[in-house]
Amino acid sequence: xxxxxxxxxxxxQEGYEKPILAFIDSLEKEDSIDVVRNELxxxxxxxxHIIMKLLEKEVFSVFTEIPHSIFVMKFIGNNRKGIL
Numbered sequence: 001x002x003x004x005x006x007x008x009x010x011x012x013q014e015g016y017e018k019p020i021l022a023f024i025d026s027l028e029k030e031d032s033i034d035v036v037r038n039e040l041x042x043x044x045x046x047x048x049h050i051i052m053k054l055l056e057k058e059v060f061s062v063f064t065e066i067p068h069s070i071f072v073m074k075f076i077g078n079n080r081k082g083i084l
Contacts, residue, residue, distance in 0.1 A: 001048045002079035005055070008041045012068040019066055026058050034081050041072075045081040 011019045024042050028035045033046030033054070044051055055073075062069050 001077075002046060003048045003051060004043060004045045004076040004078070004080040005051060006041050006043050006074040006076075008072040009062065010070040010072075011062070011066045012070065013066060019062065019069070023058060023062055026061070027054065030054050036081070043081075045079045 009020050009023050010016070013019075024035065024037060027033070027042070027044055030050065032050055033044050036043040036045070044054075059071060062071075
């Protein structure tokens with residue numbers, strides 16, 4: 001099953017840009033998914049199981065380093081790359 005996820009990360013600290021870019025860079029290391037950056041959020045598209053495993057790992061990593069962070073995610077039950 002292919003899905004799409006729209007993600008916004010809000011680290012509640014000064015210098016918030018660096019952790020956001022590091023999170024996106026971590027997502028982009030997974031070659032089997034598509035990552036689309038824009039000014040307000042990041043979209044990922046690909047296999048459900050790969051995306052969920054990746055998000056579990058990377059969200060945990062952010063919360064471990066910056067517990068005062070907020071994620072807003074929207075999940076879509078199909079691959080909407082180029083349509084969102």
